[in-house]
Amino acid sequence: MITGQSHGLWGATASLPPPTLRLADESVVDVAIVGAGYTGLSTALHLGQRGVSTVVVEANEIGSGAAGRASGMVNAGLWVMPAALREALGPVYGRRMLNLLRYSPRTVFDIIEKYDIQCEAKRVGTIHCAAGRKGVAEIEERARQWQALGAPIHILSRDETAAKTGTKAFALSLLDLRAGTIQPLSYVRGLANVAIACGAQVFTHSPVETIIRDRGNWRLKTQGGSILAKWVLLSTDVYTAGIAPELRAGQVVLPFFHVATAPLSPDLRHSILPEGHGAWDTRTPMTAFRKDDAGRLIIGSVGALRGTGTIIHRSWARRRIRALFPQLGKVELEHAWYGRIGTTSDHLPRLHALGDNMIALTGFNGRGIAPGTLFGRELAGYIVGDTAADELFLPFSPAEEAPLRALKEGYYELGAQVAHLPPLN
Known part of the structure; x- marks a missing residue:
């Protein structure tokens, strides 16, 4: 459920979601998509434009996972540098991925402009x-x-x-x-509105409990109904629960939090990121910072706002704001929230074939907005047969357990707290 604690500022200021229902009967469609985030809804949108019958089923609410908690920076490319991407993917897929992602923010902003999605979009760079x-x-x-x-x-x-x-x-x-910023929850809700307008059905609060083969198709069962589909796309990333545990197990979770100040005065507001850019630094752990349309300063970093982390990370945020922007003086933190980022060993996403006509895309490594939207378009082309498997942006790979996953996740959460402790005098 989207609350102040789970989605903070974005939940408080987002545009309203489209009205949706729980899945309560049987739907027979060409494509079933599990997960109402950037990739799932972009895929549904582009399938709908082709006249393909599609159902999106979401366990909670639209954007309740990473899509609604993000920093909202629409960046080109992935975390790794171009040379590292080419080395990891090889000459064919490396070149293909770079060509695809080079201007990926354009895909996001073109959709926003074409469909008049109200999401505080600023196409000014990062x-x-x-x-x-x-x-x-x-x-x-x-x-x-x-x-x-x-x-x-x-x-x-x-x-x-x-x-x-x-x-x-x-x-x-x-x-x-090439880049810019958006209100991420408003954007993903806008994608849902557009997907529905293009013919997709979206059901919320309908967690999929089982997926089985049924007469050559796939049957997805929820507590209230079921979907019979020729194709299935699992677009749940690290928020996957139950139906495909290998998708969660293949990634190491990095917790990431944000805090937001109260709206700044006009003079102070203009002194920070006056042109509306989003920004982040090369530190470990990193600091990300930007503003929203009301002039709130938003700052984020690695860490989970739970247990001792709540006090440690909030205190760090106040110190970091003072260090970066001493002109602000003492600031009031109006919102705080955190979520999970799925990371892979090489910081590249993974494309999996889990069965005949069942695919999954995972591992955005904190770069979900532009790549996720763009990959949704590409997956729609693959599903309808416009793109062959060997023409996709990634090769299909098996879903494998991330080595030392639990140990690394504990280390990241605890390590972030240690890194954010005040310095010893």
Whole structure:
């Protein structure tokens, strides 16, 4: 359920979702999609445009998983640099993925503009800030690799970075003009509205309990009804429960939290990210920061707001805000929330075939908005036969258990708390 604790500022300010019902009878369709996030709803939208009968079934509410909790930065590419992506995927898939993702934010903003989705969209770019000497080297290399591919990437000097961010904490930064920001929960709800308008059915509060073969098709059973479909797309990522445990087991969960201040005064609001950019730095753990339309400052980092983490991370956020933006003085934190990011060993997504005509896409590694929307379009093309399996953006791979998964997850949650403790005097 979407509450203030689960979705914070986004839940409080998002546009209303489309009216939906629980699945209560049998639906017979071409495609069943499990999960109402970016990828699931984008796939449904693009299938609907082709006249393919589609049902999206969601265990909770639209955007209740990672899609509704994200920072809302619409970035191009993935976390890894282009050269690392090519090395991991090989020359064919590496080139294909880079070509696909190079201008992926355009897909998001074009959908927003075409269908008039009200989600505080700002197509002004994002800023990746260099922290320390190592961060400077990382930013310079990242810029070099993207510029070699013709991307509109610019290195900003210390003074230019300070002018665009409002903080003097960084030696330089990378401005990516392809990117931007959105209100993520409003965007995913807008996708649902568009998918429904294109003919898809969306059912919420209808967790799938079993998926079985039935006369050459797939039958998805919920407590209240069932769906008989030729194709199934599982788009639940690390929020998968029960039906395909291998999808959750194949990833290491990284907790990520956000806090948001009360709306800043007009003068202070203009002193921070005056052009509306979203930003993050190269620190470990990272700091992400942006504003919403009401002038609230939003700051996020690795960590879970539970147990001792609640106090530690909120206190860190106040200190970090003071360090970055001393002009603010003492600030009031109005909202706080956190969620889970599914990570893979090489920081690349995974495409799985779990049976005949049953596929799953996982492992967005914190880059779900633009890639998720774009991958949904590509998966729709594959399902209808426009794209062959060997023409997809990723090869199909088996779902495998992530090594030392539980140990790593505990380490990340505890390690984030240690990293966010106040320094010893």
